[in-house]
Amino acid sequence: MPSDAVLKLMNLSHRAAIALSGGRVGRSFSGMPVVELTTTGRKTGRARTCLLTSPFQEGSRIYLVASRGGDDRHPDWFLNLEAHPEVTVSVQGGPRQPRRAQVVSADERARVWPLITARHRNYAGYQEKTDREIPLVVVE
16 A cells, blocks of 8 residues: 555646646546645644545535555544544535535445445455445535
8 A cells, every 4th residue: 555655646747737837737636626625633633634535425515435455454534534524625626615524324335335345446446455444424
């Protein structure tokens, strides 16, 4: 699985592509909108921002998958929002909005996870790589 340094480099490269293209490149990926998520660091209390894809949206609800590429560890952004569920999001370069994030219920996961994996099979592959249940988060 990718190291923390590799994940940070990927995020930095993604930001550079957006900046250098004036936003024409990097606002979506594999048919999914890119979401800039800002959480509060669970250890530092400082703002932490990363770029993620949202494989499913329903009205104003934005779904995120805490896959970390199928790693056995949860991503830092997920651990941060567990500790501090108040987040800020920007979808495809739109305005930043304060929101609340939470792990979906078992019933909601049972409904939404198949919709996500039918459209984006990589998430099913990530789940197969790990013993942990990959969390599905809704930002509303």
